[in-house]
Amino acid sequence: MRMNRGSARASAVLAAASLASVGFVATAAQALAGPGGGYPAGVTLWHSKSSPCPPTVSTSARPGAVVRGPYSDDCQHLQRLLMTVRRPMAAHASVQPGGGGWEVDLTLNPRQRREFARVTRDEVGHELAIVVDGQLLSAPTVMDPITTGEFQITGLSRDFAEHLARRLNDSD
Helix, strand or coil: CEEEECCCCCCEEEECCCCCCCCECCCHHHHHCCHHHCCCCCEEEEEEEEECCCCCCCCCCCCCCEEECCCCCCEEEEEEEEEEECCCEEEEEEECCCCCCEEEEEEECHHHHHHHHHHHHHCCCCEEEEEECCEEEECCEECCCCCCCEEEEEEECHHHHHHHHHHHHHCC
């Protein structure tokens, strides 16, 4: 997966090369203070690295955990919690322009937009794990800072795009 600034559409794009893993997160202190000290509610973003999958993977998102995505055998080693995104955030699945598969279009509120811009500026060239309710969804590589607060996760199947949009909209 790649994060990329869309030129013709004036918004950023997360292009899925494979259905690996993705995660949005708040501050580390907030995440670790979540229900029961486990993963935070909502969408968390993590600095992460691809990792071989151990015999047993973690079922919660925390620093040092190795997590697996639901649609892939790829694993991510979660290293540092960067941001947590809670509502308001809009996400909807749609067909990509030009018929290249499905995408999820996302819009962040102004506060989330500023924080996301900072995170993506700091993470250019690194994998960014997107975790929803402790479950790894994808892990694109940040190609450019995303500053508009509007972006897409592209290259998805219809089922995965609809599932991801539902999970993002249901996160609090």
